[in-house]
Amino acid sequence: MTALRAPCGTILANGEAAAVSTLALGLATATVGATRLPAGLAGAEATALATAVGARVADDGAGGTVMTGRGLGGLTEPDAPLAVTDGAALAVLCGLLAGHSLTAVIDGAAPPDGLGALLADASATVLAAGDGTRAPVTVRGRAGLTAIPAPDDPAQEPWTLALARVSAGLAAAGTTTACLPPVLAAVVADLLRAFAVPCEAAPAGALIRLTVTGEAETTPAVLPPDWPTVPAWMAARRAGEAPVVLAIDGPAAAGKGTLARGMAERLGLAYLDTGLLYRATGMAVRRAGGDPDDPAAAEQAARALRPSDLAAPDLRGEAAGDAASRVASMEPVRAALLDFQRSFAHAPPDGAPGAVLDGRDIGTVVCPDADVKLFVTASPETRARRRFMELRERGQDVIESRVLQDMKERDARDSSRGIAPLVAADDAVVLDTSDLDRDGALAASLALVAACPRLNRDAASGYEDSADPRTVPAKTAGSNRPAGQ
Numbered sequence: 466m467t468a469l470r471a472p473c474g475t476i477l478a479n480g481e482a483a484a485v486s487t488l489a490l491g492l493a494t495a496t497v498g499a500t501r502l503p504a505g506l507a508g509a510e511a512t513a514l515a516t517a518v519g520a521r522v523a524d525d526g527a528g529g530t531v532m533t534g535r536g537l538g539g540l541t542e543p544d545a546p547l548a549v550t551d552g553a554a555l556a557v558l559c560g561l562l563a564g565h566s567l568t569a570v571i572d573g574a575a576p577p578d579g580l581g582a583l584l585a586d587a588s589a590t591v592l593a594a595g596d597g598t599r600a601p602v603t604v605r606g607r608a609g610l611t612a613i614p615a616p617d618d619p620a621q622e623p624w625t626l627a628l629a630r631v632s633a634g635l636a637a638a639g640t641t642t643a644c645l646p647p648v649l650a651a652v653v654a655d656l657l658r659a660f661a662v663p664c665e666a667a668p669a670g671a672l673i674r675l676t677v678t679g680e681a682e683t684t685p686a687v688l689p690p691d692w693p694t695v696p697a698w699m700a701a702r703r704a705g706e707a708p709v710v711l712a713i714d715g716p717a718a719a720g721k722g723t724l725a726r727g728m729a730e731r732l733g734l735a736y737l738d739t740g741l742l743y744r745a746t747g748m749a750v751r752r753a754g755g756d757p758d759d760p761a762a763a764e765q766a767a768r769a770l771r772p773s774d775l776a777a778p779d780l781r782g783e784a785a786g787d788a789a790s791r792v793a794s795m796e797p798v799r800a801a802l803l804d805f806q807r808s809f810a811h812a813p814p815d816g817a818p819g820a821v822l823d824g825r826d827i828g829t830v831v832c833p834d835a836d837v838k839l840f841v842t843a844s845p846e847t848r849a850r851r852r853f854m855e856l857r858e859r860g861q862d863v864i865e866s867r868v869l870q871d872m873k874e875r876d877a878r879d880s881s882r883g884i885a886p887l888v889a890a891d892d893a894v895v896l897d898t899s900d901l902d903r904d905g906a907l908a909a910s911l912a913l914v915a916a917c918p919r920l921n922r923d924a925a926s927g928y929e930d931s932a933d934p935r936t937v938p939a940k941t942a943g944s945n946r947p948a949g950q
C-alpha cells in the first residue's frame with residue numbers, strides 16, 4: 466500500500482457545493498479531451514488533486530482552467546494521500562475512484578456512514594482506519610464496477626451517499642439510480658448532461674430520481690461562468706430560511722423577462738412576469754368594450770383577474786402594453802394585484818427555494834427586501850429594435866419608428882406616474898444590456914447573485930474570487946432616475 470505522506474491537495478469545503486464541484490472536476494479528469502472550467506471551480510488544491518490522478522491542468526487565459534483528462538477508467542494511482550476536507554466531497558471522490566484499477570488513500574474528512582457498504586456493493590473496497598468511519602480512507606477500485614443496486618428506501622438515503630452513488634455509477638454497468646433533493650438533482654443532471662452522460666430525472670415524491678447510464682463515453686464540456694452561483698442557491702435552500710427573492714425592474718424591452726426566465730431556470734427558482742398582470746387587466750377592460758383610463762372599469766377587471774387570463778394570446782402586443790400602462794397608473798388596480806405578487810415571492814409555487822419577479826416596482830414596492838435587485842436598461846433605440854424584431858417574428862405588422870414612439874410614451878407614463886413609478890431602487894444594480902447579448906446579460910446577473918452576501922454566507926471559501934463583482938458591467942444606482950436616460 467502507498468505510504469502515508471503529507472496531504473497533497475484539498476477540496477473546497479462547502480457541503481453540497483463542494484460535492485458538486487468535486488463531481489465536476491472528477492468528470493473533467495475522467496474525460497478524454499479538454500474541459501473548460503470557470504474561474505473558482507478548480508482552486509489550487511483541487512487542481513493538485515486532479516493532477517495527482519493524472520489529469521493535465523492549464524490556465525485558459527481568462528481566469529478559468531482547462532483540464533485534460535484521461536478517460537473513464539484511465540485515472541492513475543496517486544503516489545501520495547489525497548487530502549479532502551469535506552465529507553460529501555470525499556464521498557463523491559471515492560465513488561469516482563472506485564471505478565478505476567487503483568488504490569488511493571484519502572485523508573481529511575470522515576467518510577459518511579454507509580459509504581463503505583455502498584461501494585462494497587459495487588465491488589470496490591473502501592477500507593478505513595479499521596471501521597470505515599474515520600479518516601484516512603483507502604479506496605481499492607477496479608475497472609468495470611458491477612451494477613449498483615438501488616437503495617432499499619431512496620427517500621432515506623442521505624444525499625451524500627446518493628451523490629457517491631452517481632459518481633460510482635459513471636463507471637458501473639447498466640443503470641444507477643439515486644434520489645436527490647430537487648435543486649441538487651437539477652444541477653447534477655445539468656452537469657452530467659454537459660459531459661454527455663446519459664441521465665434522466667423524474668419526480669419521486671419530495672425527491673428527484675436520477676438514473677445514470679454507466680460506462681458512457683463522456684465528452685469534454687464547457688462549464689458556464691456562472692457555476693460559482695451554485696453554492697449560493699444551495700446554501701439558501703439548505704438554510705431553510707425565507708425564499709430567495711430576485712427583483713428585476715426596468716423599462717420596456719430592456720430584456721427583463723429574458724433575464725428573469727434565464728435566472729429562474731439556472732437557479733431553480735419560480736418566475737413571475739408581473740407585467741402580464743397589468744396587460745391582462747388592461748385587455749380585459751378593452752375586451753369588455755371599456756376604456757382602460759376608466760378607474761372603475763380597471764379596478765373591477767383587476768379584482769376579477771384569474772390565472773387563466775394570463776394565457777390570453779394577445780397580451781404581448783403593443784396594444785396590450787399601452788392598456789397595461791394606463792391601468793397601472795391607478796392606485797386601486799395596483800393594490801388589487803399586490804397581494805398576489807407578494808404571496809408568489811414569499812411562498813413560491815411548487816416548493817421552489819425562491820422566486821424571480823420582473824416588472825417596474827418589484828425592488829421599490831412589491832419586494833423592497835429582495836436579496837438582489839437589478840435595474841435592467843438599454844438605450845431606447847436598442848430596446849425599440851429588439852421589440853420590433855420580436856413583434857415581427859410573431860407575425861405582427863409593425864413599423865420600427867412607431868414601436869420606438871409607443872415605447873417612449875409608455876416609459877414616460879410609467880416613470881412619471883404618482884404611484885410606484887418606474888425608478889431604480891437605491892440599492893439596485895443597474896445593468897445596461899445595450900452592448901450585452903442574452904448570454905452576457907445572464908452571466909453578469911448570475912455573478913451578481915453569487916456575490917450576494919446572504920446567499921454566500923454559507924459558501925464563502927473558495928468561491929469569493931469567482932464572484933468578483935468587478936467582472937460585472939454594472940453599477941449600483943446612486944439615485945433614482947427615470948428609465949432610458
Ligand SMILES: Nc1ncnc2c1ncn2[C@@H]1O[C@H](COP(=O)(O)OP(=O)(O)O)[C@@H](O)[C@H]1O
Pocket residue numbers: 715716717718719720721722723724851852854855898901902903904906
Ligand atoms: N441582451 C439582449 N440582447 C439582444 N436581444 C435581447 C436581449 N435581451 C432580450 N432580448 C430580446 O429583446 C426582446 C425583449 O426582451 P424581453 O425580455 O421581453 O424584455 P422586457 O421583459 O424587458 O420587456 C425579446 O425579443 C428578447 O429576446
Ligand SMILES: Nc1ccn([C@@H]2O[C@H](COP(=O)(O)OP(=O)(O)O)[C@@H](O)[C@H]2O)c(=O)n1
Pocket residue numbers: 715716717718719721722739740741743744786789790791793794823824825826827875879
Ligand atoms: N410591476 C409592474 C409591471 C408592469 N407594469 C405596467 O405594465 C406595463 C407592461 O409591462 P411589461 O413588463 O409587460 O412590459 P414590457 O417591459 O415587456 O414591454 C408597463 O408599461 C407598466 O405600465 C407596472 O406598472 N408594474
